[in-house]
Amino acid sequence: MTNHSNFRALMLVVVAAVALEATALVQLFYSQKGLREEAKMRAESQLESTQFEIMDIIDQTEAAVRNSVWIAQWCLNVPDSLVRVCQRIVADNPVVAGSTVALMPGYIPGKPLLAPYVYRNGAGSLLALSLATPEYNYPSHEWFIKPIELGEGYWSEPYIDEGGGEMLMTTYSLPIMDTSGTPAAVLTADISLEWLKDLVGRMKVYPNAYCTINSREGRFIVSPPESEMPESFVFDTTIERTGWTISLTIPESDIFGVLRRVGTIVGFLQLIGLLLIILMLRSFIKGQQRYLNLDKQRERIEGELQIATGIQMSMVPKTFPPFPERNDLDMAATIVPAKEVGGDLYDFFIRDEKLFFCVGDVSGKGIPAALVMAVTRTTFRNLSTKESSPGRIVQEMNDNICSTNESNMFVTFFCGVLDLTGGILRYCNAGHNPPRILTDSIRELPVEPNLPLGIMPGFEYREQETPFFYDDAIFLYTDGLTEAENSEHDQFGEERTDVALRGRKSAQKHLDNIKQKVAEFVGDAPQSDDLTMLFIHYLPATHHIAMHNDLSQIALLPDFVNEAVNASKLDPAMTDTLNLALEEAVTNVIMYAYPEGTSGEINLAASVGENSITFTIIDSGRAFDPTAKDAVDINAGLEERPVGGLGIHLVRKIMDLVRYERIGEKNILYLTKFY
């Protein structure tokens, strides 16, 4: 596990490093390209502006010369005045350092050479001298020969002016034609090139960049610095008229210097990032290890809790049928636990011919819920061993749970006590889902809005009761049933519950059927809550008959009584006696509970118990209590004896217990005979 994690972590680091490096390289490539383009742009614009400045001087010089051509032509015939032309050019044009008009040798007869020269000295005064000396021999100079040869203006190769302060100079010469169109003289203007050095010295686009200017013949007009230059980019441009080439040399280090510095920083940051990734991965792997350990720990606790719950649940009845010796109850119960331990519970037991049962759901899940569930169940058992009123049981449970409830959990709880001798269900609901009652129809048991247990100490829980007759059933459940969700988050709901409850089945078959229906509905969705169900089918009698309120129906009684007595431990000779009691009771109902002309039902059930047989007579007529009648004095004389009233008297004489109840819209008469 750890090795595997380490390997994966290593792979992750390698991949991250490669990705970072690739990104950096791409970035470097495009940055270099951008910087190179920028350098080129800056160099070109600098070269262009330098070129313009040089051209400006060139233009001025050329213009100064050209503008004097006409006067020089005019002066050809007056050779002495030529010096004035030169003087004028130098005086009028500050850029011009010197000027000459050099005549073609022999142009003036008697004077083989004539070239007056005017120049500006260091102090700015104009001085004149003649270039027509055998030593200088001007006709041999390039500045004289080239323009005549070309027939146009010519810029000489730069030269060092030996006479005029060792300055670098260049000369513009223009041929002057005489009236016949033959070259007569050359008019020149000298300019100093010292300013060029200043000009290119200002071209500081990059700190270590430099500019050189080469003459037409390749000589340096402006020289490169003496130090050896590293790898550089060179940009150049040419000035056509002078034949000069201006070159701008930019060392690569100047262009990419920033990038290299940034690259170093980025590389450093990448390294730090990778180190951080490695550190984080290490701590993550450690954390994962710890989490795995925690997970194992949690699983163990859950496992132990499952066992604890299992022990707890093993205390509640889990064997079905729970009372095989009894034939008056068909019961089944189930808890389908969710993955996480929950707090559902059910319980039931019989004491004094009463079935005590309950279903509860503790809020929340996990250990606290399981503990509260255990406390709840124990409390229920303890209290119901001495208390038979569900209202009081629930009330005491509430006070009990409230006093120990430090985790503020609550329990929805339904407690029922079914009187097995008499078909009456007393119950108290503490905020639980109302159970379903299955009689002729399926309906919700009406419940008081009592608070769940554990919320308010001293809360007065109200008890309720309902007739619970032969063949009636009650279905209790927790919200794990109605709130079971499928993957679309639809809930199973009460409607589906009622549909699932339809049809006559044994209690176990009912629960199996509902479990299956829920499973089909839920599909693959995980079960989120415990699902607890308790089904109680009350079958107190071996026999049951329904009669109309017609006296002729009395004829149905003997068979019914006969079978009930045969199922009991009574002497069969008692059949007619019991039949008599029943006949009297039923006759009373027919005669008094149902007014003349109305029709109604009378239900008779015989509940055969261990020590007694109980007949229950239920009708829906008007309230009629036969036990309220005055007793007949059987010792009275004939004259005092009324003819009637013997019916209820016989019932009392024959039966050991006669009890009347009006529950809801029903009269219920219980007739019990002990064996």
Add this chain to the structure above:
Amino acid sequence: MEVKIIRESEEIIVFLKGRMDTPASIEIAPQINALTEDAGGTIILDCTELSYISSSGLRIFITLRKAAAEKGGRIIVRNISNEIRSVFMMTGFLNLFEIQ
């Protein structure tokens, strides 16, 4: 149930046969109530074959008994089964009727 009334010179014998439950009592009540005319004499209620009686039957018995008392007649209940005897006992009829 079946009711057979045999009138002899000195007495009227009523043979009651079967179960004298409420519907049966209602059914035979007119026949027996008619005997109140003859309540001045002796009426024997033969219960040899009477297997069962309810309060409605007892009502018929006591009605006849009251009429006899009024007219100075005599009602004899003959041959009652143990079951009917116990009903008579429970209702105090043993003291009201002459049982043979």
